[in-house]
Amino acid sequence: MARMNEDAQWIVLMGFIVSFSFFFLAMILNQATVVGQTTAESVLDFPKNDVRDVKAVIIQSSSVPTDADFRTDLQSIALSRKNAVVNYSVTLPNPPADIHTYINIHYNNGVTLYDEMWASL
Amino acid sequence: MVDCDGQLYTIEGVSAGLIMLLTAYIVLGGTSIYTPGDTHISDMQLEQLGSDALRMMNTPVNGTMTESPLQSMIETNNGAGFTTTFLNYCNNMTGSHAENLQFSASVTYRNINDGQIESYPLAASRNLTGGEHAVKVTEWVIADKKFTGSNVQKNRAALVEVLLWRG
Structure with a gap:
């Protein structure tokens, strides 16, 4: 059985890093609605x-x-x-x-x- | 038998597993908001607009110590004048289009006889149906008026309450 090709590990590693970055960016984007809502609510509540x-x-x-x-x-x-x-x-x-x-x-x-x-x- | 093949596949598998677990955790643990996120922001702006309009109406002309337009509207019960001025302040925009804001205003006062807080309608540009998404804005007014329950005309504090919505 042929050995697994171990070239280009760096490229694959970068791929992981980029996908994790996208993941966390999506999480931050997900918070935007909540932030807008709570900010506006605070302004409405403050007399x-x-x-x-x-x-x-x-x-x-x-x-x-x-x-x-x-x-x-x-x-x-x-x-x-x-x-x-x-x-x-x-x-x-x-x-x-x-x-x-x-x-x-x-x-x-x-x-x-x-x-x-x-x-x- | 242990060998060193497939390390990259192992790392990939572990990473993918972590991402899936995190996604599941966030989706299940996240708070869902079923109202549009912008609603509160436009409410806030509408409230500020209405407050500013009322404050302008409660400012004496030319900064003199005379009565403000709003004061005399309360004292003479001039609902038509209130409608004209308030809608003019609220609906004016730059450009050729006007805003389409509607309102329903009432005056709240204290009945001296029994100490109850009572209201009477002042003006409305449209009847309330209950389906409007309205905000409430208010303005204190000193009115030299004989409110219900009072026998003498003197300076009283009254609260103008306006429900404001985008029609």
């Missing part, structure tokens, strides 16, 4: 617009006449529709000692906790 919006309306409320009903409106609607606990306190300017308005904003929807102290210019 960026809610936080900005709450901040904007609270700052705006400091320059128009509001009473306790306004605060209750804000807090109960946020709790009911956004599952978010919102609280804030406004320190109005005290001229001439201090001409700034200070607002403390607290936002917590159970996943994202946000606190800010805002000061007017």
